[in-house]
Amino acid sequence: MFKMHLFLVLCLSVLISGCSPMPAEITLNSKAHSAENAGLIVGALIEGGPYGTWIEFRDVNTAKTYGWGAKNYYSAWLPAGVYEVSRLGSRSGVMAAYTKPLRINVKQGYINYLGEMAYDCPLLAQPEALYGVMSCGLLALGSCSVPPPSVGICIVDRQEQTIRRFLKRHPEYAQMNVHSSVLSAR
Template sequence: MLGKGRFIALGLLLSLAGCAQLPEEMTLTSKTYSAQNAGLVVGALVSDGPYGTWLQFSDINTGKTYGWGAKDYYSVWLPAGDYQVSELGARRGVMGPFAAPLRFRVQNGVINYVGELVYGCPRYPAPAAYYGVKNCGLLALATCTVPNADVGMCVVDRQPQALKRFLRANPAYANMPINPALMK
């Protein structure tokens, strides 16, 4: 019976670890990033459906990744550069881009509005990108591939509403310029 209890405890621990918090360096109160050396990225992942809320951006030039369990609207500091959505989801497995990933550009010292990601948008209008569950091979030792497109992702532009909501909650950023950096 002790073995079964440890197994259950391990399962609970792993499920809690899957709820990744926003890394401290990306928070609005970050000691690492600010308007002097990064851009403020504002967006949303509102409709998680059966896929989950894991969201990971990767810097296209350096390969550095920034991931967390996004829920609803988010605001994070990221260094200036070109980024892509490299991973999504988690409930049905972590998903990667099936073809071209969603991309956006971050500028220092400005609010970069990237849009609202919506899972499972219809074919018309066409989704901005397709993502699928990653297949990493036996014991995840091989390079991961995305053999199928499991979901279409749309990017909805709700900049006025999203920024009004963000600035109402964070008035200290009201004087920052705004850069529409919608994911494409």
């Protein structure tokens, strides 16, 4: 009985964390990060769902992760460096890269444009990356795999209109230069 109760509590906490807000350390009004020690990322999720989609960036050098439930257009501060999209959340479950993960290079002191991620991109459109629902098994002990890909991710580059929209809402960042860091698996 206790094990079932513990299992239900664990499942509930995973569901709640999937709808997590952006961590305070990377929000636009962060006290920890600014143009002096980080880069501002700006991007969008197309068809991310009514409640948004969990997105997690992992620093390739330090393995530190930054994740939140992003919805539509998003912006956040990330320390300069190379990042991978290590996890994406969906109604199907948590997804990881099937082949090469999407990557970005964040430049300190710049607005780093990431592009717009489109889910369910057909294979004929040549998706930038393939992601699949992770299979962790009951006794996986920290190791998970992505057996088949379940979604193609296309990246649409609408830098001019997205940055214009962002600066209209946040004119305090108009003095920052823009760095094109469109998500790519290459």
